Amino acid sequence: xxxxxxxxxxxxxxxVTNGFPLRIEVEKVVEKSVDFNPDFLKxxxxxxxxKALVEASRIMGYAELPDHAEPSMLESDDFLRKFHHALMxxxxxxxxxxxxxxxxxxxxxxxxxxxxxxxxEV
Amino acid sequence: xxxxxxxKAPPEIFYNDEEARKYTSSSxxxxxxxxxxxxxxxxxxxxxxxxxKLLLDIGCGSGLSxxxxxxxxxxxxxxxxxxxxxxVALEREAEGDLILGDMGQGxxxxxxxxxxxxxxSAVQWLCNAxxxxxxxxxxxxxxxxxxxxxxxxxxxxxxxxYPENLAQRELxxxxxxxxxxxxxxxxxxxxxxxxxxxxxxxxxxxxxxxSATPKAKGEDEESCSDEESSGDEENQTxxxxxxxxxxxxxxxxxxxxxxxxxxxxxxxxxxxxxAVPQDTKYTARKRKARF
Ligand SMILES: C[S@@+](CC[C@H](N)C(=O)[O-])C[C@H]1O[C@@H](n2cnc3c(N)ncnc32)[C@H](O)[C@@H]1O
Numbered sequence: 001x002x003x004x005x006x007x008x009x010x011x012x013x014x015x016v017t018n019g020f021p022l023r024i025e026v027e028k029v030v031e032k033s034v035d036f037n038p039d040f041l042k043x044x045x046x047x048x049x050x051k052a053l054v055e056a057s058r059i060m061g062y063a064e065l066p067d068h069a070e071p072s073m074l075e076s077d078d079f080l081r082k083f084h085h086a087l088m089x090x091x092x093x094x095x096x097x098x099x100x101x102x103x104x105x106x107x108x109x110x111x112x113x114x115x116x117x118x119x120x121e122v
Numbered sequence: 123x124x125x126x127x128x129x130k131a132p133p134e135i136f137y138n139d140e141e142a143r144k145y146t147s148s149s150x151x152x153x154x155x156x157x158x159x160x161x162x163x164x165x166x167x168x169x170x171x172x173x174x175k176l177l178l179d180i181g182c183g184s185g186l187s188x189x190x191x192x193x194x195x196x197x198x199x200x201x202x203x204x205x206x207x208x209x210v211a212l213e214r215e216a217e218g219d220l221i222l223g224d225m226g227q228g229x230x231x232x233x234x235x236x237x238x239x240x241x242x243s244a245v246q247w248l249c250n251a252x253x254x255x256x257x258x259x260x261x262x263x264x265x266x267x268x269x270x271x272x273x274x275x276x277x278x279x280x281x282x283x284y285p286e287n288l289a290q291r292e293l294x295x296x297x298x299x300x301x302x303x304x305x306x307x308x309x310x311x312x313x314x315x316x317x318x319x320x321x322x323x324x325x326x327x328x329x330x331x332x333s334a335t336p337k338a339k340g341e342d343e344e345s346c347s348d349e350e351s352s353g354d355e356e357n358q359t360x361x362x363x364x365x366x367x368x369x370x371x372x373x374x375x376x377x378x379x380x381x382x383x384x385x386x387x388x389x390x391x392x393x394x395x396x397a398v399p400q401d402t403k404y405t406a407r408k409r410k411a412r413f
């Protein structure tokens with residue numbers, strides 16, 4: 001699972017009002033290179049919760065993203081490449097996603113988070 | 123026995139390792155999934171600006187449908203309830219991210235971030251009650267509400283579905299509308315039993331020009347030069363084929379089904395929690411020619 005997807009997911013448990021961002025517990029990170037597409041990245045920057053991405057990338061061992069993003073940075077190739085790497089190339093392969101409100105753990109195996117809820121969580 | 127997989131077992135059981143294996147080994151299945159996905163993409167009508175979009179594939183399974191999305195240059199996130207199917211997707215090195223999840227529990231995705239959603243041959247599964255805690259209506263409601271929330275305004279969702287009957291299609295569409303979607307059903311090749319395919323085309327947001335349901339393929343293959351057909355061009359909001367069909371044909375094609383079949387269907391409906399009339403000596407009796 002890429003941080004792109006982590007940034008879109010939120011805890012879906014019944015009664016949870018603040019399910020984002022899911023906290024990441026890392027066991028294994030893998031990197032896979034992906035074609036760089038500046039247009040896609042520019043569109044994504046408007047949708048991403050940037051602060052959550054910065055935190056997640058640091059937990060995954062990548063500390064290059066600046067604390068804050070501004071629209072002007074879209075002109076910077078250097079920034080776009082870092083943004084690309086954090087968003088598209090870092091995969092949480094093994095680990096856990098934790099609901100920020102309830103502490104419920106969603107395991108991630110072979111890169112696939114198990115978001116299935118128990119009966120009493122629906 | 124029925125040939126409808128939904129009636130055999132819950133999806134996470136039906137799509138076991140063996141069934142999932144078929145998805146990599148059957149060139150027929152591979153080709154059909156690709157064709158259905160291409161058509162769904164076409165109906166999604168994404169802006170033609172060459173910029174990759176972020177899409178959802180609901181019931182992404184072995185990732186065959188996702189492969190078509192990747193080939194069109196898009197990024198995608200797939201949800202599926204079957205671990206075996208997702209294992210196959212991993213083996214095939216699907217480019218999208220995979221999530222083990224049950225659409226009937228709602229999609230845990232942030233609001234307004236998704237550019238479009240497709241689903242190939244999966245949504246009809248929601249109409250079954252596979253566990254005692256399952257209420258199909260509640261699950262349809264959770265699913266469509268969560269989908270509506272996570273789509274960007276004006277984005278579309280296109281689902282190729284195999285509804286069991288008209289009532290089931292109306293049920294699915296009804297919950298989509300209640301969640302706020304506009305749209306309707308596109309039936310390709312309505313007159314061919316083999317090629318006939320149904321797509322729900324849903325638009326997120328108030329009805330507008332862009333939410334008019336697109337035209338179906340192969341609708342005119344058989345002449346249906348009824349009184350009605352002339353006005354169809356402008357009125358495309360819902361193109362449900364049965365309404366265009368000459369009356370005589372509808373009758374001819376109906377297979378006569380026996381009392382046993384009716385009783386079995388009624389039992390199935392009861393198990394799904396629908397209100398079904400009692401069985402009596404009148405059940406499935408032949409009607410007089412003029413009813
Ligand atoms: C006909 S297969 C579609 C396969 C997929 N499009 C592909 O390319 O392999 C239907 C899929 O829907 C999934 N499905 C059924 N019910 C589901 C549910 N409630 N939530 C998520 N996925 C579901 C099944 O596990 C199965 O993989």
